[in-house]
Amino acid sequence: MRSVRPLAFLALAIVSGPGTAAISAQTLPTDDPVIRAIWDMGMGEASMVEPLAQVLMDSIGPRLSGSPGQRAADAWLTRTYASWGVEAREEQYGTWRGWDRGWTHIDLLEPRVRTLNGTMLAWSPGTEGPVEGEIVALPTFSGPQDLTAWAAGIAGRFVAFSAAEPTCRAPESWEALATPESWERMQALQTETARAWATSIRAAGGQGAVIQAIEDAGAAGVLTGRWSAGWGANKIFGAPTERIPAVHLSCEDYGLVHRLAAHGQGPRLRLDAQAEFLGEMPVYNIIGELPGTELPDEYVLLTAHLDSWDGGSGATDNGSGTIMMMEAMRILKQVYPNPRRTILVAHWGGEEQGLIGSSAFAEDHPEVVDGLQAAFNQDNGTWRIDFIRMQGFLGAGEHFGRWFSAMPREITQHIELDVPGVPETGGSDHMSFICRGTAGFRLQSHYPDYRQYTWHTDIDTYDKLVFDDLRNNATLAAMLAYLASEDPERVGTEQRALDRDWPSCRPARRSSGG
Numbered sequence: 101m102r103s104v105r106p107l108a109f110l111a112l113a114i115v116s117g118p119g120t121a122a123i124s125a126q127t128l129p130t131d132d133p134v135i136r137a138i139w140d141m142g143m144g145e146a147s148m149v150e151p152l153a154q155v156l157m158d159s160i161g162p163r164l165s166g167s168p169g170q171r172a173a174d175a176w177l178t179r180t181y182a183s184w185g186v187e188a189r190e191e192q193y194g195t196w197r198g199w200d201r202g203w204t205h206i207d208l209l210e211p212r213v214r215t216l217n218g219t220m221l222a223w224s225p226g227t228e229g230p231v232e233g234e235i236v237a238l239p240t241f242s243g244p245q246d247l248t249a250w251a252a253g254i255a256g257r258f259v260a261f262s263a264a265e266p267t268c269r270a271p272e273s274w275e276a277l278a279t280p281e282s283w284e285r286m287q288a289l290q291t292e293t294a295r296a297w298a299t300s301i302r303a304a305g306g307q308g309a310v311i312q313a314i315e316d317a318g319a320a321g322v323l324t325g326r327w328s329a330g331w332g333a334n335k336i337f338g339a340p341t342e343r344i345p346a347v348h349l350s351c352e353d354y355g356l357v358h359r360l361a362a363h364g365q366g367p368r369l370r371l372d373a374q375a376e377f378l379g380e381m382p383v384y385n386i387i388g389e390l391p392g393t394e395l396p397d398e399y400v401l402l403t404a405h406l407d408s409w410d411g412g413s414g415a416t417d418n419g420s421g422t423i424m425m426m427e428a429m430r431i432l433k434q435v436y437p438n439p440r441r442t443i444l445v446a447h448w449g450g451e452e453q454g455l456i457g458s459s460a461f462a463e464d465h466p467e468v469v470d471g472l473q474a475a476f477n478q479d480n481g482t483w484r485i486d487f488i489r490m491q492g493f494l495g496a497g498e499h500f501g502r503w504f505s506a507m508p509r510e511i512t513q514h515i516e517l518d519v520p521g522v523p524e525t526g527g528s529d530h531m532s533f534i535c536r537g538t539a540g541f542r543l544q545s546h547y548p549d550y551r552q553y554t555w556h557t558d559i560d561t562y563d564k565l566v567f568d569d570l571r572n573n574a575t576l577a578a579m580l581a582y583l584a585s586e587d588p589e590r591v592g593t594e595q596r597a598l599d600r601d602w603p604s605c606r607p608a609r610r611s612s613g614g
C-alpha cells in the first residue's frame with residue numbers, strides 16, 4: 101500500500117479561520133474559470149452551509165427511517181432543490197416501520213426528586229399518560245430458573261436492564277489527571293463489570309430471553325444506559341422491547357437509579373412517554389440531477405445518507421454530509437449548469453438499517469451503475485476531508501492525481517490519497533457501488549472524536565458542526581464533480597489482486613417486516 105500526497109501547483113499563503121471567506125479567486129493559481137467560480141461561491145460570503153444546516157438540524161431535526169421527521173426532510177430537500185432550479189425527485193425504494201416520537205418525561209420520585217436526563221429508544225412503545233413504579237436492578241442469574249423466579253416479582257416495576265458504568269468520566273480525563281495505578285484499576289473494574297453482566301445474561305438465556313421475560317411479567321418499562329465513553333455522550337439506538345417502554349438514561353442518571361436500586365434505597369420513577377406507531381411507511385431516496393450534455397449516459401454521483409438515528413439531531417451523522425452535497429449542487433447549478441456527464445446528487449434513506457437506500461438505487465438503476473464515472477460519498481462527521489482511498493481500483497489514482505492538480509492547494513494539502521488502497525468491507529453507502537465493481541469512493545474526515553462523541557449519540561447536534569470545514573468540503577465536492585464530469589476518460593475499475601474476495605453486494609431490504 102502506498103500513500104501519496106498529491107502535487108499541487110503552487111503554494112499559497114494560507115489564511116485560516118473566518119478570514120478564509122475573504123480569499124478571492126483572483127489569488128488562486130488557476131486559469132480555470134469554473135474552478136475559480138466554485139471557490140468563490142463555496143468559500144465566500146455566498147456560502148449557504150450555515151443557514152441550510154440550521155434549518156435541517158434545528159427545525160426539522162432527526163430523520164429516523166419511517167418517521168415524520170424523515171418525510172419532512174425529504175420534502176424540504178426537494179423544495180430547496182426546486183428553488184435553485186435543480187430537478188429533484190423522491191424515489192420510493194420500500195417501506196419502513198413508521199413511528200412518531202413524542203415527549204419523554206422521566207422523574208425520580210423517591211428517595212429524592214430529580215428530573216432525569218433520558219429519552220425513549222427509537223420505536224419504543226409509549227405510556228398512556230404518566231406511569232409510576234419502583235425501580236429494580238437485574239440480579240445476577242446463574243441459570244434460566246433464576247430468571248423465572250425473579251420475573252415473578254417485577255409486575256408494575258421498572259427494570260434497570262443495563263450494567264451501570266463505574267465511571268461517566270471521559271477516558272481522556274482519567275489519562276490526563278489520574279495516577280496510572282488508579283486509571284488501571286478503573287479500567288479493570290470497567291472490564292469486570294461488563295463481563296459479569298454478559299455472563300449473567302448469557303446464563304439466563306440471552307438478552308432476547310431476558311427482555312421477553314420482563315415483558316411477559318408485565319413490568320412497567322425497561323431502563324437502559326449505553327454510554328459513549330465521553331463526557332455527556334450516550335448512544336441512542338432502537339428499543340429492545342415490543343410491548344412496554346424502553347427508556348435510555350444518561351450515564352450519570354442510569355448509574356444513580358441503578359445504585360439506588362442495588363442498595364435497596366427504594367427508588368421510584370414516574371414516566372410519561374408519548375409514541376405512536378404508524379404502520380409500514382413509504383421510504384425514499386432523494387435524487388437531484390444536472391443532465392449531461394455530451395455524455396448523458398455517464399454519471400458522476402455526489403452522495404450522503406439523509407436518514408439518522410434520533411437521540412440528537414443527526415448533525416454529524418449525517419447532516420454534515422447532506423449539507424455538503426446540497427451546497428455542492430447549488431454551486432454547480434450556478435457555475436456549471438450544463439455538465440459534460442450527468443451529475444446526480446443522491447440523499448439516501450435507510451443507511452442506518454444496512455445501506456438500504458443506496459443498495460436499492462443500485463439494484464433499480466443498472467444504467468447508472470453501468471455508466472458510473474465516479475460516486476463520491478461522505479458519511480463520517482464534520483471535519484475537513486483528509487483521506488481518500490482508491491478502494492483497490494488500479495486506474496483511480498491517476499484520475500484523482502489529475503483532478504487534484506487542478507484544484508487549489510488550500511483544499512488538497514489536507515488530503516492524503518491511498519493509492520491503490522484496498523476496498524473497504526462496509527461502513528457506508530459507497531459500498532453499494534464498490535460491491536458492484538464500480539468506482540465508489542468515500543471522502544473521509546477525522547474519525548476518533550466522531551466515534552466517541554457524536555456518532556449515534558444524544559449530543560450529535562448543530563453546535564458540533566465545523567462550518568469552515570463544511571465550506572471546504574462542499575467546495576471540494578463541487579470541484580470533484582466538475583472535474584470527473586469533464587475528464588476525457590472513464591475512471592478505470594480494474595481491481596488489484598486481493599488475498600480475499602472482493603466485497604459482495606447484499607440485496608436491499610425493502611420493508612421492516614413489522
Ligand SMILES: [Zn+2]
Nearest residue numbers: 405417418479
Ligand atoms: Zn452515517
